[in-house]
Amino acid sequence: GQQLNQSPQSMFIQEGEDVSMNCTSSSIFNTWLWYKQDPGEGPVLLIALYKAGELTSNGRLTAQFGITRKDSFLNISASIPSDVGIYFCAAPGNFGNEKLTFGTGTRLTIIP
Amino acid sequence: DVKVTQSSRYLVKRTGEKVFLECVQDMDHENMFWYRQDPGLGLRLIYFSYDVKMKEKGDIPEGYSVSREKKERFSLILESASTNQTSMYLCASSPGGATNEKLFFGSGTQLSVL
Numbered sequence: 255g256q257q258l259n260q261s262p263q264s265m266f267i268q269e270g271e272d273v274s275m276n277c278t279s280s281s282i283f284n285t286w287l288w289y290k291q292d293p294g295e296g297p298v299l300l301i302a303l304y305k306a307g308e309l310t311s312n313g314r315l316t317a318q319f320g321i322t323r324k325d326s327f328l329n330i331s332a333s334i335p336s337d338v339g340i341y342f343c344a345a346p347g348n349f350g351n352e353k354l355t356f357g358t359g360t361r362l363t364i365i366p
Numbered sequence: 367d368v369k370v371t372q373s374s375r376y377l378v379k380r381t382g383e384k385v386f387l388e389c390v391q392d393m394d395h396e397n398m399f400w401y402r403q404d405p406g407l408g409l410r411l412i413y414f415s416y417d418v419k420m421k422e423k424g425d426i427p428e429g430y431s432v433s434r435e436k437k438e439r440f441s442l443i444l445e446s447a448s449t450n451q452t453s454m455y456l457c458a459s460s461p462g463g464a465t466n467e468k469l470f471f472g473s474g475t476q477l478s479v480l
Contacts, residue, residue, distance in 0.1 A: 263406065287467055296370070296456055296471025297409070342408060346467060353399070353424060354469065356409035 258343055258357035266363045273330040275360040277343030286326035287344040287354070288317050297342055297356075301328075330362075338364050369393070372457050372472035379479050385444040387475050389457030396462030398440035399469065400424075400432065403454040415440055416462065447479045 260277050267273060277286070285304055289297035301312050303319035303326060310317050314334075318327045326343055343357040373388035391398065397416050401409040401424075411424030413432040421432050429451060433441045440459075444451055454476050458469040 258408075260408070285467065295473050296458070297469075298471070299468050302467055353411055353414055354467070355411075355425075356401070358406060358408040 258345060258355055260341075260343060260357040260360050262360060263358065264361040264363065266365055267333055268365050269333060269335060271333050273333055273337070273362060274327065275329075275341060276325060276327045277357045278325040279345070280324065282323040283345040284323070285346055286317070286319050287346075288315075288326070288328050289342045289344055289356070291340040291342065291359075293339060297340075300341075333362075333364060335364055338362055370457055370459055370470050370472040372455075372475050374475050375473065377475055377477045379444075379447050379477065381448060381479060383444075383447050383479075385447050385477065385479075387442040387444075387455055387457075387477070389440045389442070389472055390438050391440075391459040391470070392438065393459060393461070393470065394437070395459035395470070396437075397460045398434065399458040399460075400430075400440065400442045401456045401458065402426070403456055403474070409456065412442065447477075449479050451477065452479045453477060 258279050288301045290300050291297040301317040306323050308319040314331045316329045340359045340361050342359050344354045370391045379385050399414040400412045403409050410426050412430050415421045415434045418437050431443045454474050456474045457472045460469050
């Protein structure tokens with residue numbers, strides 16, 4: 255199946271720092287999604303992107319749909335303790351009614 | 367509030383045992399999914415279902431089967447558990463229609479096969 259590679263695999267940052275992560279694929283997608291998994295919970299949808307070049311924000315989170323349609327980026331500004339968790343990119347197939355493929359995940363840890 | 371409930375948070379089974387993982391959703395969603403989550407590999411789709419009694423293979427169906435006898439319930443079955451099936455299993459549902467962007471996940475079942 256399609257593969258979505260996320261980078262970095264893990265991040266250790268101090269509270270207040272900004273965070274950047276990305277997701278790349280060898281395939282073109284028409285939609286990019288970002289999910290977050292809190293410790294001990296299932297993933298929850300944060301942001302959906304539908305157009306190449308689109309920039310969408312959700313509070314301190316900003317995500318971008320890459321121009322090539324093969325990548326997406328997520329930034330978190332001024333991180334706080336509740337940002338801890340695993341962030342997944344995801345993309346549906348391009349022919350409608352298809353399953354989501356998830357990325358490998360980026361684990362964010364905040365150092366006290 | 368939307369809810370997907372997985373019957374067990376932790377399970378420990380022995381190699382060769384038949385294992386049932388149960389998932390129930392209370393949102394009248396058409397679609398249900400089973401993923402497994404492994405460090406460094408992300409979430410990988412095992413099976414999914416778009417309707418009662420209907421199932422389709424995901425990316426890693428080998429060693430698993432599923433059952434959907436009622437709309438709200440989707441069961442994952444490990445016919446003969448093996449140690450390489452030790453993993454976190456996540457069930458999800460979505461309303462249906464043309465796309466499946468917003469999935470609602472359960473809290474997961476951590477399965478250990480000894």
